[in-house]
Amino acid sequence: MMLRNRFICLILALTLTSLTGCSQGPVTWRRVTLNQTISTEDVIFIVPGKTDISAVVERLGAPNDILSSKNEIVTRYYFTDGKYFKANYGWGFRFLIPVFAPDLDLGGGGIGRDVFQVTYDDHWLVRDHAFAFHSRSSEFLAWPFRD
Amino acid sequence: MKSIILGMLILNLLINTGCAFIRGNYGEELGQGDIATIQKGISTRADVAAVLGAPDRIIEASGREIFHYFHYDVKSGSVFIFSRTNIKSDDIFVIFNEAGVVEELVSGKRKGPLEFQFWPFDWPFH
Numbered sequence: 001m002m003l004r005n006r007f008i009c010l011i012l013a014l015t016l017t018s019l020t021g022c023s024q025g026p027v028t029w030r031r032v033t034l035n036q037t038i039s040t041e042d043v044i045f046i047v048p049g050k051t052d053i054s055a056v057v058e059r060l061g062a063p064n065d066i067l068s069s070k071n072e073i074v075t076r077y078y079f080t081d082g083k084y085f086k087a088n089y090g091w092g093f094r095f096l097i098p099v100f101a102p103d104l105d106l107g108g109g110g111i112g113r114d115v116f117q118v119t120y121d122d123h124w125l126v127r128d129h130a131f132a133f134h135s136r137s138s139e140f141l142a143w144p145f146r147d
Numbered sequence: 148m149k150s151i152i153l154g155m156l157i158l159n160l161l162i163n164t165g166c167a168f169i170r171g172n173y174g175e176e177l178g179q180g181d182i183a184t185i186q187k188g189i190s191t192r193a194d195v196a197a198v199l200g201a202p203d204r205i206i207e208a209s210g211r212e213i214f215h216y217f218h219y220d221v222k223s224g225s226v227f228i229f230s231r232t233n234i235k236s237d238d239i240f241v242i243f244n245e246a247g248v249v250e251e252l253v254s255g256k257r258k259g260p261l262e263f264q265f266w267p268f269d270w271p272f273h
Contacts (some may be wrong), residue, residue, distance in 0.1 A: 021214055025227070025228045026228075027228050028228050028230070029228060029229050029230065029267045029268070030230040030231070030232075030267060031230070031231045031232070031236065031267035031268075032231075032232040032233075032234070033231075033232070033233050034234045034235075034236065035234070035235055035236060036235075036259050053251060053253060057253055057254070057255040058171030058255060060255075061255040061256050062237070062238040062239060062240065062253050062254050062255045062256075063238065063240075063253070064236055064238055065238075066208055066210065066213055066215070066240055066253075067206075068207065068209050070205075070209075071209060072209065073208050073209050073211075075253075081195075083267065122209070124251060140267075
């Protein structure tokens with residue numbers, strides 16, 4: 001009976017001390033993405049001087065931004081990728097010191113953005129197009145103190 | 148007694164393994180029916196504003212005025228220690244010529260539907 005009571009007390013203590021509230025558990029992986037990637041295969045139909053804006057929009061959708069550049073119009077498609085990792089190395093202390101369990105969060109992340117840019121002339125024909133890949137700069141970081 | 152212990156263990160698991168699915172949006176979704184009423188070479192700035200409302204942004208590009216409307220849709224999922232938030236934007240650009248008449252209408256959905264996901268990694272699916 002004594003052993004059972006101790007076992008119940010242990011479960012109760014585990015339950016109460018491991019309640020996470022607003023914070024997450026001992027480790028957390030989070031990711032946020034804005035829109036979807038456009039690959040080089042998706043844009044092979046574009047022929048500079050022949051393809052117009054209607055054809056591009058029909059296949060790729062509307063761009064995220066339109067910019068002015070001298071006598072041409074630039075449209076841009078964005079794909080943003082953000083990654084974040086956090087580990088609470090003090091999480092286990094709550095089982096040893098229920099009254100005061102200090103948090104020790106280490107982690108990090110990053111945000112990268114791919115851009116696909118299409119430039120049009122005055123007749124809305126594609127003048128040129130280009131990619132910029134930066135989404136790989138987002139990564140889950142376990143150790144924030146590296147150079 | 149065994150059932151109490153088992154019940155407490157299950158309760159412990161339920162309390163500590165939460166999940167959440169949340170949805171949100173920014174801006175009003177513009178109907179394709181409204182957009183279809185805008186005609187190139189005919190509709191004016193006032194016509195566009197009457198149908199779509201005031202634009203979220205006005206851009207000046209190569210002597211043209213551009214009305215920019217946008218809408219964001221967000222789906223977020225959290226399961227255990229994993230969380231993923233997907234955001235999708237829908238943009239509409241109405242481009243006017245110097246006379247203030249619609250020259251071009253740039254509108255179209257981006258590829259793929261917005262999904263609820265919680266798995267934050269590319270692997271093993273890619």
